[in-house]
Amino acid sequence: MKIGASTFIWVSPFSNDTFHLFSKVKKMGFDILEICVENPQTIDPVLIRQASLAEGVEVLICGAFGMDRDISADDEATRLNGINYIKCCIDIAAEVGSPLVSGPMYSATGKTRLLDPIAKKKQISLAVANMRIVADYADQVGISLAVEPLNRYETDFINTVDQGLDFFDQIGKDNVGFLIDTFHMNIEEKSIGEAIRRADKKVFNFHACANDRGTPGVDHLNWIEIKCALEQIGYDRYMVIESFTTEITEIARAVSQWRPLASSADMLASEGIKFLKKTFI
Amino acid sequence: MFKYSFDTLVYGDEPVRKSIERLAKFGYDAVELVGEAEKYSIPEVRSACADNGIVVSSLCSIFDAERDMVHPDPKVRQNTLDYVQKTLEFGAEVGASVVIVRPSPCMKTAPLADAVTEHAWAVENMRKSAEMAAKLNLKIVIECWNRYEAYMLNRLDQALALAKEVNMPNCGVMGDTFHMCLEELDLAAAFRSCGEMLYHVHLADSNRAAPGIAHLDFVPILKALKDINYQGYLSFEILPAAADPFAVLSNGGATEFLDPYTKFGIDHMKKCEKLI
Numbered sequence: 001m002k003i004g005a006s007t008f009i010w011v012s013p014f015s016n017d018t019f020h021l022f023s024k025v026k027k028m029g030f031d032i033l034e035i036c037v038e039n040p041q042t043i044d045p046v047l048i049r050q051a052s053l054a055e056g057v058e059v060l061i062c063g064a065f066g067m068d069r070d071i072s073a074d075d076e077a078t079r080l081n082g083i084n085y086i087k088c089c090i091d092i093a094a095e096v097g098s099p100l101v102s103g104p105m106y107s108a109t110g111k112t113r114l115l116d117p118i119a120k121k122k123q124i125s126l127a128v129a130n131m132r133i134v135a136d137y138a139d140q141v142g143i144s145l146a147v148e149p150l151n152r153y154e155t156d157f158i159n160t161v162d163q164g165l166d167f168f169d170q171i172g173k174d175n176v177g178f179l180i181d182t183f184h185m186n187i188e189e190k191s192i193g194e195a196i197r198r199a200d201k202k203v204f205n206f207h208a209c210a211n212d213r214g215t216p217g218v219d220h221l222n223w224i225e226i227k228c229a230l231e232q233i234g235y236d237r238y239m240v241i242e243s244f245t246t247e248i249t250e251i252a253r254a255v256s257q258w259r260p261l262a263s264s265a266d267m268l269a270s271e272g273i274k275f276l277k278k279t280f281i
Numbered sequence: 282m283f284k285y286s287f288d289t290l291v292y293g294d295e296p297v298r299k300s301i302e303r304l305a306k307f308g309y310d311a312v313e314l315v316g317e318a319e320k321y322s323i324p325e326v327r328s329a330c331a332d333n334g335i336v337v338s339s340l341c342s343i344f345d346a347e348r349d350m351v352h353p354d355p356k357v358r359q360n361t362l363d364y365v366q367k368t369l370e371f372g373a374e375v376g377a378s379v380v381i382v383r384p385s386p387c388m389k390t391a392p393l394a395d396a397v398t399e400h401a402w403a404v405e406n407m408r409k410s411a412e413m414a415a416k417l418n419l420k421i422v423i424e425c426w427n428r429y430e431a432y433m434l435n436r437l438d439q440a441l442a443l444a445k446e447v448n449m450p451n452c453g454v455m456g457d458t459f460h461m462c463l464e465e466l467d468l469a470a471a472f473r474s475c476g477e478m479l480y481h482v483h484l485a486d487s488n489r490a491a492p493g494i495a496h497l498d499f500v501p502i503l504k505a506l507k508d509i510n511y512q513g514y515l516s517f518e519i520l521p522a523a524a525d526p527f528a529v530l531s532n533g534g535a536t537e538f539l540d541p542y543t544k545f546g547i548d549h550m551k552k553c554e555k556l557i
Contacts, residue, residue, distance in 0.1 A: 112524035112525070114523060114532070152524055153427075153429035156523065156524070159522065186496075187463060187487065189496070190488060190496060192496060211466070212464055214466075219466050220465070220468060256390060256428040256429045256432075258390075258435070
């Protein structure tokens with residue numbers, strides 16, 4: 001299992017000015033830096049690749065889906081923008097050596113409308129059709145898409161593993177699976193262990209977050225249950241800590257983090273990795 | 282050992298007698314009514330309660346954008362105090378012992394004034410509310426909501442600090458296990474830390490359905506409540522999984538929240554009681 005840290009713990013947006021994160025996470029003992037592409041203009045894949053190789057820290061690419069990046073939006077321009085953004089993340093992933101593009105790519109984060117069944121069906125069919133397009137695009141460069149269910153306050157679309165599995169059945173592409181996140185699962189899954197077992201081989205990426213999105217391990221989640229479930233499905237890929245700086249821009253309203261959740265971002269990451277290594281490795 | 286109540290919020294617009302009959306049938310002691318006095322006929326509430334051996338434990342006040350004690354517009358702040366006064370009077374009329382009062386409204390996720398000013402307004406207006414409640418022999422309780430419903434007061438330590446500043450014996454705090462499951466690192470410890478300032482409890486599982494449906498362990502919570510000698514009600518506040526659960530209900534959805542979850546929740550809690 002490789003342990004990672006999300007750039008969101010410290011910075012928003014990640015840019016050429018924040019490459020110091022590579023040496024920071026390396027010193028803390030992380031194998032992975034998960035880079036969230038808030039603004040592609042600030043991302044230089046060539047320089048990221050160099051920094052990644054120089055520090056010996058692998059990169060995973062993750063997307064941030066604001067209101068204008070929505071493959072299931074009502075209007076075509078927004079859908080196209082969403083498709084182009086995901087393709088851009090795939091291009092970046094290919095260049096920096098990330099085998100995955102992760103994130104809640106089916107919709108815009110923070111869209112929590114109550115749709116009637118007809119409108120819902122239309123939204124799903126738009127998402128399915130457009131997920132096929134980006135999945136094929138990703139497949140050409142050997143990249144997989146890790147789709148993240150979010151809790152009810154962040155999306156009305158995919159909240160649970162069961163809804164995600166249904167969605168994947170409709171898409172029908174082998175390179176589409178899950179990023180599952182313990183913070184969201186705490187709210188939405190009746191049993192986190194069961195949800196992990198049902199997701200099974202479709203778990204491509206995993207966010208290990210405390211129930212309050214602070215330091216994993218000091219919280220009330222049942223980490224032994226989580227460990228057992230991951231062992232049962234033979235998951236040994238990535239385990240990434242995600243928390244947010246309170247200065248986050250692209251999805252600030254959606255994640256609603258109003259207060260610092262640890263004494264510092266560095267403490268959150270260094271205490272978090274200690275716990276995850278002890279528990280999972 | 283514990284006394285159980287049920288917040289009728291999830292029953293939507295159904296006649297209050299029908300709600301009270303359902304609660305009596307499944308073994309509840311009390312009902313928590315919605316803090317909208319004009320929705321009810323006081324004689325009907327009283328007679329439905331008397332006919333079914335149910336009392337009104339508490340009122341769940343509704344704080345929307347027009348009911349905001351920390352709003353920069355003094356008219357909005359006064360309107361909020363007027364609402365609290367009216368709700369307290371209704372509470373006294375139906376024999377409630379606790380009324381939930383919050384300084385900032387549901388879904389307000391950005392401050393409209395600086396933090397120091399907001400805090401001063403919160404203390405001032407919560408104290409006025411406590412004084413009004415004291416005249417009617419009522420307690421008020423400060424409720425915390427999770428980060429998605431409010432930027433102000435997400436955790437019990439924040440509510441306790443405010444209650445201590447208000448410094449009135451009839452102003453305490455309450456915990457809602459759904460919100461706590463998101464915000465607190467240890468739910469039982471958070472309840473213990475309230476001690477004798479805990480005047481009210483809302484029960485829901487981790488996904489806001491009836492206790493026992495999802496993964497929250499209520500046994501350590503009940504142990505903590507027993508240890509602090511909690512004498513108030515455990516009131517179920519369960520709601521469907523949506524950012525706006527009330528719209529789901531008014532569209533006729535989530536019918537499992539009626540008879541099935543009303544029964545399941547109390548049965549589960551009584552099983553948990555046997556384990557403490």
